Amino acid sequence: MAAIVQGVVALSKGAPVELVDIVVPDPGPGEAVVKVQACGVCHTDLHYREGGINDEFPFLLGHEAAGVVETVGPGVTEIQPGDFVVLNWRAVCGQCRACAKGKPQYCFATHNATQPMTLTDGTPLSPALGIGAFIEKTLVAAGQCTKVDPHAPASAAGLLGCGVMAGFGAAVNTGGISRGESIAVIGCGGVGNAAIAGATLVGASTIIAVDVDDRKLEWARRFGATHTVNSREEDAVEAIRGLTGGFGADVVVDAVGRPETYEQAFYARDLAGTVVLVGVPTPDLQITLPLLEVFGRGGALKSSWYGDCLPSRDFPMLVDLAAQGRFPLAEFVTETIGLGDVEAAFTKMHHGDVLRSVVEL
Numbered sequence: 486m487a488a489i490v491q492g493v494v495a496l497s498k499g500a501p502v503e504l505v506d507i508v509v510p511d512p513g514p515g516e517a518v519v520k521v522q523a524c525g526v527c528h529t530d531l532h533y534r535e536g537g538i539n540d541e542f543p544f545l546l547g548h549e550a551a552g553v554v555e556t557v558g559p560g561v562t563e564i565q566p567g568d569f570v571v572l573n574w575r576a577v578c579g580q581c582r583a584c585a586k587g588k589p590q591y592c593f594a595t596h597n598a599t600q601p602m603t604l605t606d607g608t609p610l611s612p613a614l615g616i617g618a619f620i621e622k623t624l625v626a627a628g629q630c631t632k633v634d635p636h637a638p639a640s641a642a643g644l645l646g647c648g649v650m651a652g653f654g655a656a657v658n659t660g661g662i663s664r665g666e667s668i669a670v671i672g673c674g675g676v677g678n679a680a681i682a683g684a685t686l687v688g689a690s691t692i693i694a695v696d697v698d699d700r701k702l703e704w705a706r707r708f709g710a711t712h713t714v715n716s717r718e719e720d721a722v723e724a725i726r727g728l729t730g731g732f733g734a735d736v737v738v739d740a741v742g743r744p745e746t747y748e749q750a751f752y753a754r755d756l757a758g759t760v761v762l763v764g765v766p767t768p769d770l771q772i773t774l775p776l777l778e779v780f781g782r783g784g785a786l787k788s789s790w791y792g793d794c795l796p797s798r799d800f801p802m803l804v805d806l807a808a809q810g811r812f813p814l815a816e817f818v819t820e821t822i823g824l825g826d827v828e829a830a831f832t833k834m835h836h837g838d839v840l841r842s843v844v845e846l
């Protein structure tokens with residue numbers, strides 16, 4: 486029997502989100518229904534609400550979640566009811582051309598639930614990143630459920646489902662930051678600070694946080710930034726070069742995703758350095774760069790989708806490191822809120838008051 490539960494939906498472009506009744510089907514073959522315990526509010530949810538990702542309204546928002554498997558559909562063997570899981574948006578298929586090349590972190594055919602969740606009038610919902618977890622229970626593909634240590638607090642563990650994993654992986658997996666190297670991170674929200682925490686974990690020796698908001702820079706210090714730059718007050722490129730012997734950083738992560746921040750990242754890296762774009766640009770944004778500089782500076786200009794993570798490899802590892810006190814996962818939770826508070830959380834995010842508001846159910 487399908488369940489009817491409350492969830493947070495963006496019905497039309499730019500309109501405030503609403504808490505509405507949603508029909509969640511029983512899991513079909515390869516699917517699972519997960520009772521959501523916690524779900525973080527990511528900037529990408531706001532991008533969806535503003536029509537910045539696509540126009541497939543209505544969206545069921547929320548995608549940084551942890552919970553307990555309630556029921557599984559036919560043929561599901563890798564998880565069972567009662568398992569504590571973090572939801573992922575990279576359930577690798579094992580068969581596409583990326584998987585076939587042994588690069589499942591780029592999987593081009595990731596699995597999602599095949600049945601839609603709907604409004605009570607039957608209108609199908611587009612779940613954010615194929616998850617949709619600002620809801621009491623959600624329907625996903627079984628492969629989207631990654632088992633982790635059930636002792637982990639759900640509010641923190643859920644953040645691995647998107648922002649923290651994306652930031653950590655942008656620095657460590659995509660950027661390849663390593664011990665003794667220098668990194669600059671532009672934009673120190675949940676994603677950028679996770680990049681900083683990741684660089685700290687692997688032993689980067691110069692970690693430069695750049696933001697336009699001093700409160701974010703204070704947070705960045707707590708996650709391991711060795712230097713901070715308020716790019717409203719000083720030139721980010723000059724400041725980063727000044728802190729790296731005049732050369733620029735080995736890796737620069739753009740966790741904002743605007744032409745001006747990308748340009749800063751491009752010029753603030755050392756020769757043969759790496760730029761990693763993890764912030765998501767909106768479709769209207771363009772950038773022009775001198776092609777000779779692109780050539781002459783060498784190195785790599787990379788994009789990082791989901792921190793090039795493999796959920797089955799990376800989620801349990803980060804949960805375990807957090808339990809050992811070596812990765813400050815719980816520090817990303819600024820506040821816990823209710824399902825009805827998501828719109829207010831967007832406002833707080835917009836004003837820079839929070840790293841992560843996390844809905845607890």
Ligand SMILES: NC(=O)c1ccc[n+]([C@@H]2O[C@H](COP(=O)([O-])OP(=O)(O)OC[C@H]3O[C@@H](n4cnc5c(N)ncnc54)[C@H](O)[C@@H]3O)[C@@H](O)[C@H]2O)c1
Nearest residue numbers: 528529651672673674675676696697701763764765790791
């Ligand atoms: N690539 C991925 O897989 C992935 C995953 C999750 C989120 N994201 C994206 O990452 C970005 C950051 O997400 P978040 O949740 O951390 O957002 P956030 O709103 O919490 O943080 C953004 C930060 O950027 C700062 N900022 C804004 N403009 C700036 C500028 N011009 N210069 C320097 N700093 C500036 C803000 O002060 C804020 O601290 C978003 O675009 C989000 O969509 C990408």
Ligand SMILES: [Zn+2]
Nearest residue numbers: 578581584592
């Ligand atoms: Zn694949």
Ligand SMILES: [Zn+2]
Nearest residue numbers: 527529647648
């Ligand atoms: Zn996200």
